[in-house]
Amino acid sequence: MIPDTLAKSLVKICGQSAVIVDEDRLLVYESDALTAYRHRPGAVVLPRTTAQVQGAVTAIARHGLPIVPRGAGTGLSGGAVALDGAVVVGTARMNRILAIDVANRRAVLQPGVINAELSAAARPHGLYYAPDPSSQTACTIGGNVAENSGGPHCLKYGVTSRYVTGLTVVLPDGSVAKLGGQGRDAPGYDLVGLFVGSEGCFGIATEIEVGLLPLPEGVRTLLGIFDRIEDAGRAVSDIVSAGLLPAAMEIIDGPTIRAVEDSVFAAGYPTDAEAALVIEFDGVEAGLDAEAERAAEFCKRAGAREVRSARDEHERMALWKGRKKAFGAMGRIAPDLLVQDATVPRTTLPSILKGISEIGKRYDLVVANVFHAGDGNLHPNILFDRRDEDELERVERASKEIMQLCVDSGGTITGEHGVGLDKKHHMPLIYGPAELDAMWGVRRVFDPAATMNPGKVLPEETAPGWPVEGDARETGEPMATVGAAP
């Protein structure tokens, strides 16, 4: 509940229908796609314009309440969870594409535009928006900016921050700042790059300028079937070392294949295989076949029992199906699913995969791997039932060991899902006090009053003097489940 005076101000600023205070309707906003963390917000406000966001932020801050920015709520790190009765500022109604500037291959849009809708709108002009998180039919560009989202095709094309060229942001004090814009070459510090991936802690982006790419002329998609996952990992390393740069390389492991094949999403992968590797090349038609053939050869040399190739768009979709529906399928075989998101150096993939499998066996847990192999971005998923307390404890220990294994290999704790609420206590695994302190410092530059998305990204105990109420360790549950495909 929020004070009546605040509710009235918000209605005055954004209109009656844009303000949600009804407890039942607030339920929808109590978590993001990582449903283990649930906290009902004090209210939700859905502004339509930069001025309304500015008004709402000012009014909420004046009442001393925390603010949580939210896109479509498809995030996988608890970043959009409203702790301590925070007020959610949702961008769902800010869903207009303001301009598609074909000559300059860019678009200007509001943050609530759905990722896939931007590409759909650009397509008639022969353009598209490259970052493609698996949730792209639901997630918003504003959310992508906050999380610096990736996706399968980021192997060749890079993540969100490469494409964001300008931002209009409402800062936590209600002021509006224009960062970059009009192309890529604003002088001064790269404040756009700093803002991207700040997980809603620095402000709310209300207008976003992004770069678009010409649609590739041709696509070749392969599917390698392996009896050992290490072999699939080796094929990935060999393809990259040979100088080939596929648009995407994705691995689906044995447990995942079986989950998919047992489900309504059955994609025709052999259920006795231990890994399926999807490889995609795109670009001009000339030379594409040769590249695909070379990649197929590397798969065979690494021990693939079979390499399939798609002959048309229909077959291509079929090859991708097992990858795209993996999370949905797993959701059907276990009540709970812990999704991890570590990135490791590519060459360590075979040994890391082996290590993860051993950890799973040691704790008697099913670990299913679906991941962006070309980037070394792993998603080991532990399937479990939270009602089994013993299992829950084993899951917790196994997940910590997996995280440590990845960090020890030179990797990091999150490649694309963000830190949010879920991984903030893992931050000290990769950063020391000096780095965490520097991050606190930067956060305070944007948000000196600690208004914006408190309790996320940085562990409170590393920030002397930062208000400690809203500490998720007290309130958040440790385990993660998946409600939507990431």
Place this chain on the structure above:
Amino acid sequence: MSIATAPTALSGVLPESRVLTGSAASGWTGGMPAEAVVFPADTDEVQALVRAANETGTRLLPAGAGSWLGAGGWTRVGGVIVSTARLDSVLHYEPADLTLTAGAGLGWRKLAALLEPNGQWLPVDGPGVGVGTLGGAAACGVPGPLRARYGAVRDNVLGLEVVTGDGRLLRIGGRVVKNVAGYDLVRLFTGSRGSLGVITRVSVRLFPRPEADVTMVFEGGVEEVLEVARVVRASPLPVAAAELVVRGAGVADGEAELAVRVLGGREEAEDVCSRLVAGIGAAPGGTMRGGESEVFHRRRIEWEGRLPLVVRLAALPGQLAATMEWARGVAGWTGGEVAGDVFGGVVRVKGSPGDDGAAELAETLTRVRREMEAAGGTMTLSQAPREVAARVGWTGAGGGGGGLAEKLKSLFDPRPVLQSRCP
């Protein structure tokens, strides 16, 4: 701080053999004023220097090989130059990971020689990169035309070790290609021109060298070549880079050349080139392949670092014709060369204005900035004679951020000791 006291303030931190003063210092800087040039050999020494500077109020100027000392007016204010040239060891290079971590002082040529046997490269072609250091490229963060294909410098810097202006040692980012753990301080420090800290180590993403490297050069009048550039830019074909150059007498005569670079598999590159030529409707004046193409571009980025005037005009690529026109207006006063990145929309004027005419040049620059800002662009002085810079200002109103930049500066360099500025 007087010239006599600067080295004294930092004395004892480094052995004398790694401190240059007097004529040795100005020899190293190419005549730009510097109280001393110091060469720390490891990160600890950098940190000790920065701390000593904070205690004594000594002004520091971070540098690598010293090839771009004039940028942003670094040495116009004097101070002690901290060169990271000795921090040149390769700490981690796993070719199959396509990543490398090295000391900031690793020279670009050494880096290229290390990568070449593995068929890899760091496709960064910002001006001057070829003669500088890895740290210098990260600190300057200026992209060249290859950004069209590979992204800018900041897209390929994965991690940094920096000693901040107040002497803190930070290791930010990492050495994996995808990393969203915490706020992206790597992007803040990349391109900050040594104004927030001294970069001591850099981790970068590498790329396989493409099988084919083809450059087609189109020549003609400026209008004519601009039209070719427009066709190239509008084409969906994968062009790695395109740069339009007007030089020497051409600035007045209007003679220009456009270099279009295509990288990829052999079959792919030849196909792209022939389809581009078909779309343009005219054959190139010349075509270079392989090593010849590479050398052509390496020469193009040989540094303008010691030129008295470098002006950077940035606008949307669709405004290239107008930006070129403004650039030629400036070049009319300075002679030299005008180079425009067709996909990036950035045009650089590199010239040597005479001693007289500073007032007229300043007037022209001020007018160009005003007109460009009105059209949504920016004009920045990369290098300029003191009297011109004083009249024009290094940067205009662009950049935005409403005081955020100043706050970030005082967060990392509160005293401040780092005299470099980020235009």
